[in-house]
Amino acid sequence: MAEASELRREAASEPLFGSLATFAMSSVGSKVVMAVTGIGLWLFITAHLAGNLTAFLGREIFNGYAAALHHNQPLLWGMRLALLIGFPLHILTAARTVALNRAARPVEYAWANKSPARAAAKTMMLSGAVVLAFLLYHLAHFTWRVTGPMPAAPLPSGDWDAYSMLVMGFQRPLIAGFYVLGQVLLAAHLSHGLYSMFQHLGLWGRRWTPWLQSAALVVGYGLCIAFASIPLAVLLGIIKP
C-alpha cells in the first residue's frame, strides 16, 4: 500500500539515541517520560489530598493549612514550577504517542479488534482528557477564583476564606457531582498508570507484578474515595458551613 512506501525504514544514523532528547522522542523513551512525569503528578496529588482532608478537622485548621501553604512562597512556587513542567510534558507526550499509534494502524479491522485488554488501559486518553478538563475547572474555581460561589469578603487577615469557598461550592450538587466524576476518572487513569509506569521503567517481578496491578487499583480508587469524600461530606452536611 502507498503509505508503506513513504516509510523511511532505515534507523537513524549514528549515534543511535545518542542524546537524551532523541531518546525521549523514541517510542520507548516517550513512555519513560510518561512514567516519570506520571510519578511526579501522582506524588503531587497524594500531597494535595493530605491537605484537603484537613477540611474534616474544621474551619480553623483548614484555613490555617491554606494560609500556611499560601505564605510558603518557595514551596508554592517550587510545586507550581514542577507542575508547569510535568503537566505539559505528560500531556504533549501523550498526544504525540496517540498520533504515532494511530499512524501505526492506518486501516482498522473491518469486524473489530477483540483482543483482550483492560478497559482502564484502553481508555487512558479519554480518562486523561476528562481529568484535564476537571483540572482546568478546578483551577478556575479555587486558584483563579473566576467560577463558583465566592464568599463576600476575605478573612480579616487578608487571606481567602478557603473553607467557605469549599463549602459554598460543594453545597451545589452540580459542582460536587463534577468533582466526584473527575475523581472517578482519575482513579481509572491511575489504576492503569500506576502499574504501567513500572513496566515502562523496566521493573518487573514474577511475584510482585500481579500484586502491583491490584495495588494500582486499590491506590487509584482509594485516592478517588478519599478525594470524593469531601464534596460528599459537604452535601450530606458532615462538613458544616
Next chain:
Amino acid sequence: MSDKKMKLKLHVYRQASKDAAGAMKEYVVEDVSEHMSFLEMMDHLNEQLMNKGEEPIAFDHDCREGICGMCSMVINGIPHGGHRGVTACQLHMRHFKDGDEIFVEPWRARAFPVLRDLVVDRQAFDRIVAAGGYVSINTGGAPDANALPISKKEADLSMDAAACIGCGACVAACKNASAMLFVAAKASHLNHLPQGEPERYERVKKMAAQMDAEGFGTCSNYSSCEAVCPKEISVRVIAEFNRDLLKAQAK
C-alpha cells in the same frame, strides 16, 4: 468418533494485490468437519472456489503445526482465533458450531502492508533482527558443547523468550500496533546467554531504533500481545527491554 458436518458463513478480507483496494467478502462453506484445522477449512473453501472458477483466497502457511509462524489470520477479531497458546493452523474447527459466522482478516499494521488477501509483508521483523538480533562470532572451530555453563534460571528466561516464532500476532492484537513483544523477545533470548550478553546494550539500542523506523506503535501495556501470543511469551521481556534500553542511555 462422530463427524458432524458444519455449514459456515465466512467474511474474508480480499485484496487482489498490494496496491488494489480491498474489501470483506462473504462466503458459505459447506461440509466442514469438526476435525479440520482452521487452515484445512480454508483449503476446503478454496477448493469450492476453484471449482466455481473463482480466485482462491491467498493466506500464509507452512508447517501447519504451530512452529513456523507463517499462518496469520485475525479470526473473529483476535489473531489466531483467541484460544490460549495456539496458532491458526492449530485451531480446530470443533471450536465452532454449525451456522456460525466467522470474520477472517489479515494482520493490520502500517509496518505490515497487505500483499494479497490475508498475506502481509512481515519483512519489518527481519530487518529488526538484522539490526541487532544476532550474536557476533569470530570464525573458528565450533566451541565444545557445555563449555560455557549457563544457570538453569538464565537458560529458562532465554528459552521462554526464544519460543517466539515471529508470527506477528502481538502487533496484530495491539491497539497501537506495537511490536514490543516480538522485539523484546528476540533481544531477551540472546541477552540471557553468555554469547549474547556482551552486546546486550548495543543490541537493544539498534533493535529499538529499527523498530521505530519501521513505523510500529508504542507500548501502552495493554498486554493484549501476551494474551494472543501462541507461544505465551510474557510481557516480562518488554520490561526487561525497557530497562536495558534505559541503562544503554548511560553507556
